Amino acid sequence: MHKIDSNIPVSIASENTCVVLPLSRPPSNWSMVDWYWKKICGIPFLLRNIFSLQRSGVNSLIIYSNTENTALHKKLFKENKLTLKLTFETNITEVVRATKNYPTLILNGGALHTKQEIESGMNFTNQPDEALVYPIDRTIMTETLNQIIMGNKVSLTPSSDNQESLINFLPGKNDSHINKPEDFFIQHKNLLQGSGLSNDSFMDKTITRFFSRQLTRFFLKTPL
Structure with missing residues (x-):
């Protein structure tokens, strides 16, 4: 497992924002590597989201899954067009601990995300675009990540007014979700x-x- 440094979180993005991409489980007859490396217009599903993050100014990313995905990791490490720093984590406690002191952006790994969505999600100073971004409380971060991993729809409850606990969540537009082949x-x-x-x-x-x-x-x- 690729561990996260507890003193210097590697997921620091522009303006000290932590970015987490949890990977939803694929259909039962698909492996993680086959699903997330399935090409869309010539570029694998997972890479499309990572490239969108790069174009949005993200320089490091935590990819969270509750199982080891060695084959997927190897494919990513071979990509010479990746400029951001990747960290793979299977322990949800480590993800929560590494991001707790920073504004955090969580993306739904089961959807394609655009540069516009990501840039909206990384804006913690202004009112977010309610059609794209959902602020959630840090107290439900673990539950949110688990629901994404399971492929379930995340319950979007109103966040508190405590800005220090705020997390922005990008569920993805309805027509951008990838749930079946x-x-x-x-x-x-x-x-x-x-x-x-x-x-x-x-x-x-x-x-x-x-x-x-x-x-x-x-x-x-x-x-x-």
Whole structure:
């Protein structure tokens, strides 16, 4: 297990924000590495979220799972485009302890997150975008992480007014969740449509948009 330094939390992101990405359990017939390394427009599911974090200014990240995932760790360590520092943790107590003195952002690992969402979640000084970000009390951090790991919907109870206990949670937009294998194809289509590749005319698909498609797919596969 990759342990967290108790004196210097490695999850310090921009403006001393700790970022935690708990990984939900995949369907029973999928392994963690196969699920989170399943590609969406050429980039593995997990990497897409990590690259979005990098683009948002995050320089270190705790990836939490309640089981060891050696194969997944090895794949991540081989990625030369990763610039943030990764820490893998299987002990929820360590995650809570390492983040307790810092503003904390928790992402739902079972959804795709955009740069816009993450930047909203890292803003602890202004009123968050209520459509994207949910402030929660630190007292329910353990319960929140456990619910994400189990793949359950997190109960979003109002937070207290104590800013020191505040955590921002990004559940992910409803249409960005990946719960079953066919959701990967849905996200693939969503990304292409979001890039302007949704016109179905024969001319657009076969001639006029050919080079546009090639360039767009290239940039979709380019994390930075």
